[in-house]
Amino acid sequence: MEDVYILAIESSCDETAAAVVKNGREILSNVIYSQIDLHTLYGGVVPEIASRKHIDKINQVVSKAIEDSKMELKDMSAVAVTYGPGLVGPLLVGVSFAKAMAYAAKLPVIGVHHIEGHICANYIANQELEPPFMCLVVSGGHTHLVKVADYGEYEILGRTEDDAAGEAFDKVARAIGLGYPGGPKIDRVSKSGNPEAIKFPRAKVGGSEYDFSFSGLKSAVLNYLNTASMNNEKIVTEDVAASFQQAVIDVLVGHSMEALDRYNFKKFAIAGGVASNSSLRAAFEEACAQKGVEFFLPPPILCTDNAAMIGSAAYYEYKRGTRSGLDLNAVPNLKLGER
Amino acid sequence: MKILAMDSSGLVASVAFLEDEKIKGLININYQKTHSQTLLPMLDELLKTLGDSLDDVDYLACANGPGSFTGLRIGVATVKGLGLGLGKKVVEVSTLEALALNWQGVDGVVCPIMDARRSQVYTAAYIFEDQDAVPKEIIAPVNCTIDELFEKLAANGKKVFFTGDGVPVYREYIESNLKVPFVLPSAVNEYQNAANVAVLGKAYAMEGKAVDASLVTPVYLRKPQAEREREALLNAE
Numbered sequence: 056m057e058d059v060y061i062l063a064i065e066s067s068c069d070e071t072a073a074a075v076v077k078n079g080r081e082i083l084s085n086v087i088y089s090q091i092d093l094h095t096l097y098g099g100v101v102p103e104i105a106s107r108k109h110i111d112k113i114n115q116v117v118s119k120a121i122e123d124s125k126m127e128l129k130d131m132s133a134v135a136v137t138y139g140p141g142l143v144g145p146l147l148v149g150v151s152f153a154k155a156m157a158y159a160a161k162l163p164v165i166g167v168h169h170i171e172g173h174i175c176a177n178y179i180a181n182q183e184l185e186p187p188f189m190c191l192v193v194s195g196g197h198t199h200l201v202k203v204a205d206y207g208e209y210e211i212l213g214r215t216e217d218d219a220a221g222e223a224f225d226k227v228a229r230a231i232g233l234g235y236p237g238g239p240k241i242d243r244v245s246k247s248g249n250p251e252a253i254k255f256p257r258a259k260v261g262g263s264e265y266d267f268s269f270s271g272l273k274s275a276v277l278n279y280l281n282t283a284s285m286n287n288e289k290i291v292t293e294d295v296a297a298s299f300q301q302a303v304i305d306v307l308v309g310h311s312m313e314a315l316d317r318y319n320f321k322k323f324a325i326a327g328g329v330a331s332n333s334s335l336r337a338a339f340e341e342a343c344a345q346k347g348v349e350f351f352l353p354p355p356i357l358c359t360d361n362a363a364m365i366g367s368a369a370y371y372e373y374k375r376g377t378r379s380g381l382d383l384n385a386v387p388n389l390k391l392g393e394r
Numbered sequence: 395m396k397i398l399a400m401d402s403s404g405l406v407a408s409v410a411f412l413e414d415e416k417i418k419g420l421i422n423i424n425y426q427k428t429h430s431q432t433l434l435p436m437l438d439e440l441l442k443t444l445g446d447s448l449d450d451v452d453y454l455a456c457a458n459g460p461g462s463f464t465g466l467r468i469g470v471a472t473v474k475g476l477g478l479g480l481g482k483k484v485v486e487v488s489t490l491e492a493l494a495l496n497w498q499g500v501d502g503v504v505c506p507i508m509d510a511r512r513s514q515v516y517t518a519a520y521i522f523e524d525q526d527a528v529p530k531e532i533i534a535p536v537n538c539t540i541d542e543l544f545e546k547l548a549a550n551g552k553k554v555f556f557t558g559d560g561v562p563v564y565r566e567y568i569e570s571n572l573k574v575p576f577v578l579p580s581a582v583n584e585y586q587n588a589a590n591v592a593v594l595g596k597a598y599a600m601e602g603k604a605v606d607a608s609l610v611t612p613v614y615l616r617k618p619q620a621e622r623e624r625e626a627l628l629n630a631e
């Protein structure tokens with residue numbers, strides 16, 4: 056069978072990224088330009104600033120990805136690009152650029168769902184992983200418990216009713232003065248904190264059994280901080296961070312394990328930015344081992360936004376015959392499993 | 395010389411193909427559909443109708459601003475992608491200067507105004523001194539209020555020829571407040587047109603002003619709101 060080389064582009068949020076991926080599993084290049092320092096000044100991603108930065112950087116990033124792969128644009132089988140979900144301005148830069156470059160190089164374009172990309176990061180990290188399996192996607196905008204029935208076939212078993220897990224990390228980090236981006240900072244300071252110091256609630260929600268809710272937990276943290284400062288009690292940042300993190304992990308692990316029992320999957324994977332959290336990785340490792348379920352996880356660099364994961368997802372779409380038209384548009388609220 | 399030009403800085407999505415002295419093809423769409431859906435299909439349609447290949451184009455040209463931030467970026471991202479894909483250079487053309495060509499050769503001041511919301515316009519002013527394609531800039535591109543523009547036009551005193559999507563927004567205000575003689579555009583010369591971008595693109599390409607696609611940059615004339623607010627806060631401290 057002929058080898059398939061995909062040049063993938065990702066610009067849905069604040070990373071300008073491009074990668075060349077062979078046969079959906081092998082990274083030939085993976086270039087990520089992070090704008091994080093710029094947005095740190097504002098305590099979060101500013102869409103207009105992100106869009107401007109993407110336009111400034113996209114040619115360099117894509118050229119570098121082609122160069123690093125030791126291949127040429129004309130040797131590619133297709134160009135892939137994230138077309139949603141994400142911020143519309145940033146998405147439009149990637150989509151407009153990718154379509155035009157592919158058109159000029161006479162290559163097909165494949166629009167890719169960003170969350171599908173996060174899930175597919177597991178195919179790169181674990182060559183032997185094949186569907187069906189269950190995947191927990193925990194990122195800045197999503198908390199989805201997903202049944203991966205086959206390549207490109209997804210069913211959402213549970214989702215957050217309010218804040219995404221990453222969003223909760225970011226908001227709590229701001230409240231305890233750690234600043235942006237919150238996830239990695241909470242991860243770091245939690246290592247020297249006591250996860251059992253404060254009992255934060257483990258939310259149960261009304262919807263599907265496997266749905267999540269993190270806004271109650273976030274409010275509980277804010278209440279704790281308010282009460283403590285009103286009573287002039289000393290706030291131990293490390294303990295608050297560790298206790299919050301533990302509450303998130305307990306809920307994520309709890310729901311996932313229940314769903315694994317119910318649906319009888321033998322394989323479980325995690326994906327998305329929050330999946331780079333060290334305690335979360337350890338907790339799932341242990342929980343899956345206890346159940347005798349095989350556990351898969353991408354290295355941290357493939358958990359946060361990157362284009363290699365988009366290249367992997369695009370490969371399976373390519374094999375299914377998916378091709379996008381010249382009128383491909385950005386779809387900021389694209390749903391998983393929709394096209 | 396063959397030039398493929400585009401402008402998606404405002405309401406109109408426009409693509410043009412110039413060959414030597416003539417505009418061989420032009421498509422303008424002024425309809426609600428988003429430029430991201432229309433621009434590349436229009437370009438494809440144009441090339442197919444003409445039977446021309448993208449590979450034979452010498453230069454790409456693009457209106458690089460000012461304009462709607464999103465619209466500008468769709469055009470600029472498209473030209474940057476085409477440039478990288480083809481390995482061809484790009485000529486950046488000011489949206490305002492291209493608009494000025496809507497009144498090419500008139501005796502007076504040509505003043506493009508683009509609606510910048512919040513009671514402001516993106517504007518500039520030009521005169522045509524001879525038959526050259528390139529107009530001479532007498533007010534540099536700026537983001538200002540319409541009153542600030544009127545002061546400058548009154549100081550100049552010459553007859554003003556307006557064009558641009560700011561005209562329908564400020565028509566009545568111009569009619570009742572501007573102190574110098576003026577002419578308003580009609581449906582044929584009110585909006586952006588990639589033929590103008592192509593003509594200026596050719597002139598600039600011949601002056602050696604084409605650049606690598608990676609260097610093409612939108613000219614916004616206005617900082618992002620968050621950046622302005624942050625600066626205001628820092629200045630207040």
Ligand SMILES: Nc1ncnc2c1ncn2[C@@H]1O[C@H](COP(=O)(O)OP(=O)(O)OP(=O)(O)O)[C@@H](O)[C@H]1O
Nearest residue numbers: 194195196197221238239242327328329331332360
């Ligand atoms: N070590 C970590 N521990 C916890 N959270 C983390 C860690 N590293 C990153 N995160 C969180 O991951 C999120 C970023 O992940 P990602 O890049 O996948 O999200 P996104 O692309 O912004 O959103 P989405 O993928 O849902 O569109 C942020 O909320 C960040 O705080």
Ligand SMILES: [Mg+2]
Nearest residue numbers: 194195359360
């Ligand atoms: Mg993401």
